[in-house]
Structure formats: C-alpha cells, structure tokens
C-alpha cells in the first residue's frame with residue numbers, strides 16, 4: 001500500500017515533469033544522440049613532474065548538504081569542480097539556499113530561507129550522494145523526500161541501513177511500498193538512539209550523523225565506517241558547534257545540540273565560517289597508479305599521506321618506490337624503465353583496508369606487473385565491468401566468483417573503450433596512458449562526476465591527452 005502524506009499537487013507535478021525529462025533523455029539516447037565527448041590519449045609517455053589533488057568528492061557531497069543544518073552562513077573551500085558537486089549545489093539552490101561561488105573551489109552558502117524538503121527526482125537519480133539530503137533535511141525540517149539515489153552501476157546498492165538509522169532516531173517512512181522509487185520521511189520529533197549498523201556503510205554512517213546532530217539526547221553509532229570523509233564531515237559539524245566524538249573509529253557518540261552556529265551570536269546572518277574539504281584520497285591514488293603504470297616519477301601534492309597508506313603499501317609490494325612527505329603534504333611515486341614490477345594480491349575492504357574505489361585502477365596497473373595477481377572485491381558485487389574494456393586493449397584477466405585474476409607482464413595496446421562507471425573510467429585513462437598507440441574513451445561523463453579537469457591535470461605532467 002502506498003501512503004503518501006505531504007506530497008502535494010505541486011510536488012507531484014514537478015515529479016511528472018522530471019519523469020518527462022527522463023523519458024526525453026532516454027528517447028534521445030535511443031535515437032543515438034549520445035554524449036559524444038571523449039578523451040583521446042596517445043600513450044607510452046612516462047608521467048613526470050608535480051600534480052595537485054583537489055578536495056574529496058565523497059566529503060564534499062556530504063558537507064554541502066550538511067550546510068542545511070547550520071543556523072548561520074558558511075564558506076566551504078577546496079570543493080572539487082566536478083559534476084556531482086554541481087548537482088549538490090543545484091539541489092541546495094532548488095531548496096531555497098543562497099549559494100555564491102567565490103573563485104573556482106570556494107562557496108558561500110546560506111540556508112536561512114530553506115523551507116522545502118523535496119529533492120527533485122531528476123537530480124536525486126543522477127548521483128548516489130543525493131541520499132545525504134535525506135539525513136540533512138530530516139535533521140533540519142523533520143521531513144525529507146527524495147528518489148532512491150542513482151550513481152555508478154556497481155550491483156545492488158541498498159539503503160536499508162540508512163533507513164534503520166533514521167527510524168531509530170524517530171523518523172517514519174511515509175511510503176511503505178518496497179517497490180516505490182521515492183523515499184519520504186517524517187519525524188514528529190527526533191531523538192538520540194543507539195544505532196548498530198549491520199554492515200559497515202559510509203553512506204549510512206554519514207546519514208546517521210546528519211540526522212542525529214541536532215536530535216536531543218545521545219546517539220551512539222556502532223560498527224561505523226571510518227573513512228577520512230566521515231572524519232571530515234564530523235570535523236565540519238563540530239567546527240560549527242556539534243558534539244561528535246569518535247569519528248574515525250567504529251563507535252561514534254553524538255550529543256545532540258539545538259543550534260549549529262559556531263561562535264556566532266544568536267540571529268547572526270553575516271558571519272561566514274570557513275572550512276576546507278580534505279584532499280581526495282581516490283584522486284591522489286589514481287595519480288599514484290598512473291605514475292607507476294607509465295614508469296614515471298611524479299610528486300603528488302596536497303594530500304594526506306596517511307590516507308594513502310593502503311595504496312602505497314600495494315605499490316611498494318609490486319616494486320614501485322613511494323615516498324611519503326608528510327611535511328610537504330605530498331607523496332612521490334616513481335618506477336624507472338628498468339625496475340622490475342611484480343604481481344600482488346588485493347582484497348578490497350572498508351578503510352583503512354584497500355579501497356574498492358581504487359580496485360579497477362590497480363587491476364589495470366597489474367597488467368604490466370610480472371606474474372599472476374589476484375583481486376578480491378568485498379564491497380560491491382558488480383565492479384568488474386571494466387575488464388571487458390581492458391581485454392580490448394590486450395589485457396589477460398579472468399573473472400572469478402568475487403574477483404579477478406590478472407596475468408600480467410605484457411603491455412596494452414590503444415583501443416576504443418568505454419568508461420562503464422567513474423572508477424572504471426579512471427582505469428581506462430591509466431590504461432590509455434600505459435598503452436602503445438591511441439586510446440579513445442567514451443561515456444566520459446562518468447569520469448567527470450569525480451575527477452576535476454583530469455585531462456588538463458595529466459597534461460601538466462606530460463600526458464598526451466585531450467578531450468574532444
């Protein structure tokens with residue numbers, strides 16, 4: 001049975017119009033009017049020089065919705081220039097927030113006029129992180145409504161742990177039809193609670209924090225995710241006056257607060273707090289692997305080396321030199337033309353284990369490491385769609401039940417390949433940089449969801465790569 005409260009006629013009409021736009025997009029695609037932008041890479045050039053990492057996608061997409069919880073404006077710096085961020089900003093503006101861009105990577109945001117809690121269907125469907133608007137809007141308005149989030153096709157992507165957390169904090173789901181594409185939540189009053197996550201989930205941990213931060217009483221999140229972006233969200237909220245302890249460990253304790261306004265006085269509207277998003281661990285890791293895979297020598301700057309430890313360890317296993325330069329907030333990665341690169345085994349796990357978001361890139365690198373490497377994917381059930389694309393370039397990879405075996409040692413040759421999802425697309429870029437000849441990568445909108453200006457950045461360290 002579908003019970004929809006609060007869904008007034010206006011909202012249904014908006015949703016219909018979103019649906020119509022979705023239908024139009026699909027028809028255009030069927031007619032062959034696809035996104036035809038592509039990356040063209042002439043491979044075989046060792047990457048050399050310095051490259052700067054942008055702010056973390058998976059932090060920014062949680063911190064921007066978190067601005068909805070603030071009682072004063074804020075200024076968020078080091079925001080990456082990627083399409084997922086543009087969608088978040090569009091949703092914020094659509095809800096009534098004032099958003100001003102101050103340069104390339106800084107935004108002034110005031111949510112004082114936000115009263116709506118409806119995330120447009122079309123935007124919610126475009127990215128995974130739209131689910132953070134559920135937690136943030138619930139915390140702000142005690143109501144939230146959004147479509148089931150979109151994002152990369154990596155197999156089943158349930159949100160049961162998010163919904164479990166919301167319910168423990170006092171929210172009810174208003175649409176109980178399991179088949180419904182819409183999530184609508186309402187809480188007469190939110191309150192603290194003990195949330196024990198059945199699986200370690202980044203998104204559910206973030207959402208529990210967002211919904212609990214202003215809920216009266218104490219919330220405890222057990223079996224919490226420990227990724228750097230969880231710590232970043234907690235730091236941002238604490239900076240604004242929240243009481244969150246234990247972020248980065250598997251137990252997080254939150255004492256709900258009434259207001260989030262930093263040191264500003266009651267009613268202050270002009271004070272803008274500044275907070276900088278942490279560097280993107282996955283963008284940094286992608287550059288590290290690109291440097292090793294092209295037998296280059298690259299200083300990757302603006303990083304937190306500790307966040308990269310699992311990636312550095314695996315590269316060292318394979319014979320790559322990785323220097324951590326904590327004082328300079330940089331890592332240097334080099335593999336000379338004559339250094340022997342050897343196989344390794346990887347198993348993806350939640351942080352601090354080896355990140356699933358670095359699995360396709362590492363598999364690509366392993367095609368030049370001598371011997372047989374085994375990859376086990378423990379987080380997503382369908383994260384090997386890139387293997388078919390790599391095979392077009394000559395890679396020898398077999399898919400196993402929950403992983404892959406890479407038989408490395410031979411090189412790759414340029415080909416026309418597809419970016420099946422964001423990190424698969426990053427793997428195709430690395431493959432193109434390593435390969436002999438020319439590689440063309442299509443469906444690059446997936447890559448642009450998470451990598452800011454990647455062609456220009458890689459050109460800066462010697463890649464022959466352009467977007468056409």
Ligand code: EPU
Nearest residue numbers: 058128129157158159160161162199201202203357379422
């Ligand atoms: N899961 C459940 N129930 C839930 C939530 C998750 O069973 O309610 C399962 C998932 O099916 C999965 C595992 O738990 O098997 C972990 O999922 P998690 O919730 O941690 O993933 P997520 O929050 O949806 C974020 C990143 C992903 C990254 C994963 C794992 C964002 C916006 N996305 O997704 O990033 O792969 O954590 O680290 O933060 C990417 O950037 O390319 C990307 C896919």
